[in-house]
Amino acid sequence: xxxxxxxxxxxxxxxxxxxxxxxxxxxxxxxxxxxxxxxxxxxxxxxxxxxxxxxxxxxxxxxxxxxxxxxxxxxxxxxxxxxxxxxxxxxxxxxxxxxxxxxxxxxxxxxxxxxxxxxxxxxxxxxxxxxxxxxxxxxxxxxxxxxxxxxxxxxxxxxxxxxxxxxxxxxxxxxxxxxxxxxxxxxxxxxxxxxxxxxxxxxxxxxxxxxxxxxxxxxxxxxxxxxxxxxxxxxxxxxxxxxxxxxxxxxxxxxxxxxxxxxxxxxxxxxxxxxxxxxxxxxxxxxxxxxxxxxxxxxxxxxxxxxxxxxxxxxxxxxxxxxxxxxxxxxxxxxxxxxxxxxxxxxxxxxxxxxxxxxxxxxxxxxxxxxxxxxxxxxxxxxxxxxxxxxxxxxxxxxxxxxxxxxxxxxxxxxxxxxxxxxxxxxxxxxxxxxxxxxxxxxxxxxxxxxxxxxxxxxxxxxxxxxxxxxxxxxxxxxxxxxxxxxxxxxxxxxxxxxxxxxxxxxxxxxxxxxxxxxxxxxxxxxxxxxxxxxxxxxxxxxxxxxxxxxxxxxxxxxxxxxxxxxxxxxxxxxxxxxxxxxxxxxxxxxxxxxxxxx
Amino acid sequence: xxxxxxxxxxxxxxxxxxxxxxxxxxxxxxxxxxxxxxxxxxxxxxxxxxxxxxxxxxxxxxxxxxxxxxxxxxxxxxxxxxxxxxxxxxxxxxxxxxxxxxxxxxxxxxxxxxxxxxxxxxxxxxxxxxxxxxxxxxxxxxxxxxxxxxxxxxxxxxxxxxxxxxxxxxxxxxxxxxxxxxxxxxxxxxxxxxxxxxxxxxxxxxxxxxxxxxxxxxxxxxx
Ligand SMILES: Cc1cc2nc3c(=O)[nH]c(=O)nc-3n(C[C@H](O)[C@H](O)[C@H](O)COP(=O)(O)OP(=O)(O)OC[C@H]3O[C@@H](n4cnc5c(N)ncnc54)[C@H](O)[C@@H]3O)c2cc1C
Ligand code: SF4
Numbered sequence: 001x002x003x004x005x006x007x008x009x010x011x012x013x014x015x016x017x018x019x020x021x022x023x024x025x026x027x028x029x030x031x032x033x034x035x036x037x038x039x040x041x042x043x044x045x046x047x048x049x050x051x052x053x054x055x056x057x058x059x060x061x062x063x064x065x066x067x068x069x070x071x072x073x074x075x076x077x078x079x080x081x082x083x084x085x086x087x088x089x090x091x092x093x094x095x096x097x098x099x100x101x102x103x104x105x106x107x108x109x110x111x112x113x114x115x116x117x118x119x120x121x122x123x124x125x126x127x128x129x130x131x132x133x134x135x136x137x138x139x140x141x142x143x144x145x146x147x148x149x150x151x152x153x154x155x156x157x158x159x160x161x162x163x164x165x166x167x168x169x170x171x172x173x174x175x176x177x178x179x180x181x182x183x184x185x186x187x188x189x190x191x192x193x194x195x196x197x198x199x200x201x202x203x204x205x206x207x208x209x210x211x212x213x214x215x216x217x218x219x220x221x222x223x224x225x226x227x228x229x230x231x232x233x234x235x236x237x238x239x240x241x242x243x244x245x246x247x248x249x250x251x252x253x254x255x256x257x258x259x260x261x262x263x264x265x266x267x268x269x270x271x272x273x274x275x276x277x278x279x280x281x282x283x284x285x286x287x288x289x290x291x292x293x294x295x296x297x298x299x300x301x302x303x304x305x306x307x308x309x310x311x312x313x314x315x316x317x318x319x320x321x322x323x324x325x326x327x328x329x330x331x332x333x334x335x336x337x338x339x340x341x342x343x344x345x346x347x348x349x350x351x352x353x354x355x356x357x358x359x360x361x362x363x364x365x366x367x368x369x370x371x372x373x374x375x376x377x378x379x380x381x382x383x384x385x386x387x388x389x390x391x392x393x394x395x396x397x398x399x400x401x402x403x404x405x406x407x408x409x410x411x412x413x414x415x416x417x418x419x420x421x422x423x424x425x426x427x428x429x430x431x432x433x434x435x436x437x438x439x440x441x442x443x444x445x446x447x448x449x450x451x452x453x454x455x456x457x458x459x460x461x462x463x464x465x466x467x468x469x470x471x472x473x474x475x476x477x478x479x480x481x482x483x484x485x486x487x488x489x490x491x492x493x494x495x496x497x498x499x500x501x502x503x504x505x506x507x508x509x510x511x512x513x514x515x516x517x518x519x520x521x522x523x524x525x526x527x528x529x530x531x532x533x534x535x536x537x538x539x540x541x542x543x544x545x546x547x548x549x550x551x552x553x554x555x556x557x558x559x560x561x562x563x564x565x566x567x568x569x570x571x572x573x574x575x576x577x578x579x580x581x582x583x584x585x586x587x588x589x590x591x592x593x594x595x596x597x598x599x
Numbered sequence: 600x601x602x603x604x605x606x607x608x609x610x611x612x613x614x615x616x617x618x619x620x621x622x623x624x625x626x627x628x629x630x631x632x633x634x635x636x637x638x639x640x641x642x643x644x645x646x647x648x649x650x651x652x653x654x655x656x657x658x659x660x661x662x663x664x665x666x667x668x669x670x671x672x673x674x675x676x677x678x679x680x681x682x683x684x685x686x687x688x689x690x691x692x693x694x695x696x697x698x699x700x701x702x703x704x705x706x707x708x709x710x711x712x713x714x715x716x717x718x719x720x721x722x723x724x725x726x727x728x729x730x731x732x733x734x735x736x737x738x739x740x741x742x743x744x745x746x747x748x749x750x751x752x753x754x755x756x757x758x759x760x761x762x763x764x765x766x767x768x769x770x771x772x773x774x775x776x777x778x779x780x781x782x783x784x785x786x787x788x789x790x791x792x793x794x795x796x797x798x799x800x801x802x803x804x805x806x807x808x809x810x811x812x813x814x815x816x817x818x819x820x821x822x
Contacts, residue, residue, distance in 0.1 A: 045652075054655040056798055060785035061658040063649060065702065067781070069711045070645035072653075082651045085641040092642040104641040165821075183821050185806030191817040206821060247800035254655075373810050374794030380804070384821075417795055418785020421777040430757030432684040432776065437792055440780065441690065444793045527641075 016315035021113025023321035025268030030587035032277035044109030059418025067419035079116040079255035083108030089473035103481035104527035112265035126171030129571035140568040152581035164208030189412025207386040210262035239271040252381035288334040344553035355570035358454035359524035360493040364504030377414040406454030452496030483526040490519025533564030661705035679741035691792040702782035724771025
């Protein structure tokens with residue numbers, strides 16, 4: 001079975017999976033390896049990372065020095081296809097015209113979704129992160145705890161390959177010995193930040209990212225992941241042998257054609273296709289879930305984007321993994337006699353409590369980093385170090401004016417130049433001629449940046465609903481967004497700005513961002529960090545949640561949500577590793593229940 | 600009810616905030632914090648240039664996506680000024696030797712708001728430069744000797760120091776310099792000039808050399 005067009009669909013499948021990103025990819029991998037016949041529908045076009053990835057292209061080889069434009073928001077060579085905060089033919093609307101109440105919705109319309117570009121930062125949620133309400137009385141607890149997800153984190157790390165170290169820090173879980181790949185060496189700005197961070201008590205340590213700093217152990221990992229399934233072992237071993245180790249060049253955001261980092265299209269989908277149990281239909285824009293007389297899902301209805309015709313696939317189980325916003329949209333657009341308010345929405349909570357990550361960045365200039373002897377710092381194509389949240393005790397003792405934590409992502413500036421002036425004008429002032437070139441050389445690499453990635457508490461004012469009038473080019477009603485930050489997020493952003501300023505000053509540097517008075521001065525717009533989760537929370541009570549602890553909707557037993565929608569909270573840890581761990585866990589549950597004949 | 604046409608563009612305040620935080624390309628994992636230099640309008644149609652799905656398996660030259668619009672006279676001025684800002688010297692070749700003028704032409708001819716905004720400053724600026732050159736020395740800017748070129752440019756090279764009558768021209772010079780150096784440092788020659796040594800595959804990544812660690816007073820903490 002392969003990538004097919006909509007007229008080649010089989011009469012019926014075991015499972016229909018909507019979306020081919022991290023959640024859909026993991027679901028398809030686990031189910032097809034277990035012998036389930038699956039069909040995956042993807043609204044974007046098919047994408048071949050082997051031939052389409054811009055690896056060594058220089059910035060002067062693309063238009064405008066390859067700088068960001070409204071059409072390629074992360075630069076010309078970025079992997080994202082038909083994506084961004086605007087997608088051709090697919091608008092969305094805002095309920096408010098106040099900036100701070102608007103949501104920036106990032107979508108990538110391509111096979112593999114956002115995983116072709118993503119930052120590859122792969123952090124486990126800790127014990128506290130599953131029980132936030134119990135700790136501070138805000139938001140919601142998950143109906144599961146770290147112990148329920150722990151082994152799935154390990155499995156995903158073994159499957160995709162994650163580098164990092166075990167540091168034994170509070171609420172920052174270690175992985176079992178031998179699971180993580182070696183952390184890459186620190187770069188100049190990172191080591192310098194680490195040294196000076198110590199003075200302020202900020203623990204700067206190696207980050208975890210889904211990049212192969214060495215090849216995966218194809219002889220042993222497949223046996224551990226699929227102990228009783230020889231065929232699955234063989235397929236996975238072959239896929240793992242097809243992945244090279246990182247060669248320390250080319251930014252990961254462009255994707256990786258040697259398959260050294262995780263993207264769904266290089267890691268999940270190839271072995272899933274190799275099982276022969278997966279059909280993928282690209283350009284298939286799902287409008288709604290089909291429901292039988294008994295209220296169970298029977299398949300999905302989609303628009304073939306190529307010719308705008310309607311198509312249907314039949315399946316015994318439906319999995320939505322289209323990203324929080326899109327999954328909510330499909331559910332709310334599925335209306336019929338049994339569910340007039342949208343699918344699986346007896347609680348009325350579909351679309352509610354959508355969360356992003358709190359983002360705030362401060363940049364600085366550090367004289368010690370000027371005029372360093374030139375050296376290659378491309379490294380693993382993304383960050384090597386970060387600081388996990390470190391003020392748990394102070395926060396618990398009530399010393400902070402916000403309830404949850406943030407981690408710090410950081411970077412220096414020895415990246416590939418081109419496109420924009422590498423030195424801010426106020427440094428070189430009126431220099432031109434050889435003087436300018438000498439100044440550029442002096443200052444290159446001396447700028448640092450720190451970003452807050454913090455936990456947002458779900459609130460009543462942040463949600464998505466169907467716009468009553470606007471439809472996309474395919475006739476599908478679009479989402480209308482509502483957004484609100486609470487004081488917790490705003491105060492956190494101020495704290496982060498102060499911390500980053502103190503760190504830059506501790507390094508002997510000067511802060512380059514303007515003074516921050518309130519959180520509104522620095523917090524990034526909702527959605528801008530592109531960690532959208534929530535919208536169909538999991539919980540223990542069907543009246544107060546949409547899904548149970550298996551990502552399974554309470555109302556429709558054969559409907560599973562395997563992107564970020566079921567997240568009852570959005571820890572500071574970037575969400576994707578958790579999306580994948582929960583998708584694997586849900587897939588195992590589906591396999592088990594299907595064997596028992598329960599679904 | 601708000602239709603997509605009715606909601607406002609992201610304001611300048613937000614934009615300025617981004618500029619303040621990150622003007623340089625950082626090696627961040629999560630690239631969401633990098634500044635863009637244009638105004639995104641979430642959910643709305645974007646201006647058409649190379650599209651949201653250009654073929655990334657090849658290389659491009661200025662003129663491939665939209666016509667270049669500078670006149671031969673304007674190109675002469677552009678070349679002379681770019682070479683004054685980025686001359687041939689011990690750090691590398693002149694701007695025109697690495698096609699910086701082509702790039703500038705592509706930039707001021709581009710269909711995106713940010714570049715169109717630059718063009719509104721650069722095109723009149725080029726004319727001002729020619730007029731000024733004729734006024735002071737009775738010659739085209741490109742025919743002036745270095746001393747004469749500098750005499751004009753010293754008056755306009757830094758807006759905060761420029762006299763009121765040169766403020767506008769100084770604004771032009773700054774924009775022009777940004778575009779020219781952005782182009783120059785994207786080339787292999789520019790990488791050499793600035794000290795960028797990457798974009799080559801390596802068997803291992805050893806971190807900064809000892810010399811760099813010593814200079815910073817740090818040790819490699821990842822073994
Ligand atoms: C700039 C950037 C940096 C990031 N960095 C990180 C990071 O470092 N760490 C981290 O954890 N996360 C990061 N993320 C977030 C990460 O990409 C997402 O969490 C992850 O991709 C979510 O996976 P998903 O499967 O839920 O959704 P996606 O990857 O978005 O996949 C959803 C797919 O569903 C398809 N789809 C949508 N609607 C329909 C429909 N109606 N019919 C059919 N198909 C549909 C979409 O086209 C898409 O391909 C980053 C994201 C971006 C863009
Ligand atoms: S840095 Fe390494 S993992 Fe990232 S794209 Fe380049 S080779 Fe691939």
